[in-house]
Amino acid sequence: MATPTSPAFFLLHVFLILVCSSKKGHAVSANEITKTYFRDVHADSLLPSSVCDQSNKASSLKVASRYGPCSVTGDPKTFPSAAEIVLQDDIRVKSLRTRLSMNSSTTGVLNEEKTTIPSTHNGAGYTVTVGLGTPKKDFSLLFDTGSDLTWTQCEPCLGGCFPQNGEKFDPTKSTTYKNLSCLSEPCKSIAKESAQGCSSGTCLYRVQYGTGYTVGFLATETLTITHSDVFENFVIGCGEKNGGKFLGESGLLGLGRSSIALPSQTSSKYKNLFSYCLPASSSSTGRLSFGGEVSPAAKFTPINTKFPELYGLDVAGISVGGRKLPIDASVFRTGGTIIDSGTTVTFLPSTAYSALSSAFQELMTNYTLTNGTSSFHPCYDFSKYANDPISIPKISIFFEGGVEVDIDGSGILFAANGLEKVCLAFRDNGNDKDVAIFGNLQQKTYEVVYDVAKGMVGFAPGGC
Structure with a gap:
């Protein structure tokens, strides 16, 4: 029987979309579905560059x-x-x-x-x-x-x-x-x-x-x-x-x-x-x-008062490749979550991290797995894709209020050792009790708005 996290379930999901779309008079190809739930990333974009491309607004x-x-x-x-x-x-x-x-x-x-x-x-x-x-x-x-x-x-x-x-x-x-x-x-x-x-x-x-x-x-x-x-x-x-x-x-x-x-x-x-x-x-x-005007594209989620000194947010779920992972809401509520500009990668409760890692790996079977590190896995050898795009499943974090943050490709993978070891850019909390942290890698390219007076944090895509 296909489970919500299995490849068979994903294929069934695609099939149902194809059937429903064709009934409405619009044929959707499997390739279009792949483009919807996957993103192309150039492997060399994950490596540091020696040239600075500066862009900035005068008021900032x-x-x-x-x-x-x-x-x-x-x-x-x-x-x-x-x-x-x-x-x-x-x-x-x-x-x-x-x-x-x-x-x-x-x-x-x-x-x-x-x-x-x-x-x-x-x-x-x-x-x-x-x-x-x-x-x-x-x-x-x-x-x-x-x-x-x-x-x-x-x-x-x-x-x-x-x-x-x-x-x-x-x-x-x-x-x-x-x-x-x-x-x-x-x-x-x-x-x-x-x-x-x-x-x-x-x-x-x-x-x-x-x-x-x-x-x-x-x-x-x-x-x-x-x-x-x-x-x-x-x-x-x-x-x-x-x-x-x-x-x-x-x-x-x-x-x-x-x-x-x-x-x-x-x-x-x-x-x-x-x-x-x-x-x-x-x-x-x-x-x-x-100050200034807030982007009309920003979607807001409440600041959790559980952490009066920091910016706490309520995570509602995670999706990989368009599939919402079957993680009970209590997993995120137990320790809570904060958003932080200074922590590099996102730390997840163990239950959530395990579900994310497994689902990601199931949708990356076209690429060669390599040995991970003590903190990062799964990892892949992309050395032969230096000049070619790689197709990776999209990952979204959902916050209370219906806010979805579709993680940029630069926040999904992390080059741990050149292109020979590129890993999923999330880490395991080690338990489900400690506070989770939404790190800066996963915030990249979004305009992250802190409306402290209203007790809200917002996310607008394409911020820079």
Whole structure:
């Protein structure tokens, strides 16, 4: 008997569509059905390129991968190996889950690192350039929906700083820089997000990341997004002791949900609305936009209040090759799901991952399976298809409210070792209890809209 996940079921599905269509007077070929539920991907498009194809709207910040020819630091890094991405994601996911498991009332003390609430940045991610200070100086910052505080490295870096491209921010050369007191509201707020302390009445902070940290003064400064969007008295961290894998960037732009995150601080102008589009590859650029008109093509799903610090979404199902997988809804509800700009691949509950992996493999029998890795499988040898398209089944993630995200080809496959080992770009949570994560590979080419004021996240195809 054909089961909903078997090849026989898929053939039956095609047959029924052919019959029904012919009854309506329109003959549909099997080839048309294949085109409907499969997509052609050029294998070499999965590999890094040395040429940057830039495209951006004037009203937005240019988004670039920190790797490859579009890197805004001017010092492009080699794209990380599969093992490095696995390590980076594992550290970030552990940090996310630790943060979620902590009681929301926990506060940190600057000299007690064990009580520091971790933020979620790691070695992966995308960068934008913003201006700080008066006169304005430009700095390359990683943007992160899983972090709240915007900060940059500051002179004199008495505690030591990591290497960065260009000059560090010098508060003595800005006429608008001002340290905040321990009695200020931002200082009270930062205590909920990180370790906090005082020095002669001046507010100090410490944020511990999965792969680094920043310690310094909480201050206000002028933030310049575009030439017409300038925000005075914007709360930042001026880090004088910093460490970690930032690969030349100056710091971080926090797009989280707390009162010190950028969306909240700029809500008077941007109405707590921002969006981004992550490019299909490291050799092209995307954009990060604030406020403005929302794409009419965007379909919205509610932000789950289960995760007040992060952007939680409710997954309703997954389809492969046009077939909805038989996964009970409780599988997604148990641990919940968050959308994250800094986790590379999507982490799924074990039950869902097993169903996805099996269904994908059943529809890829025309290609040669190769040994997978400890984290990625199935994997295929596409070395002989370097100049030819490969046909892969479409994968869609469904969210509450009838929202379907049809994953771009760049988010379905991942080149783990050149074209000799190209793998399904999803990972197993290891259980059904931990929070699942909708990663940035699967968000590529979509305009992802965060309407925080309305409590919604939207997806519009063809965003960049």
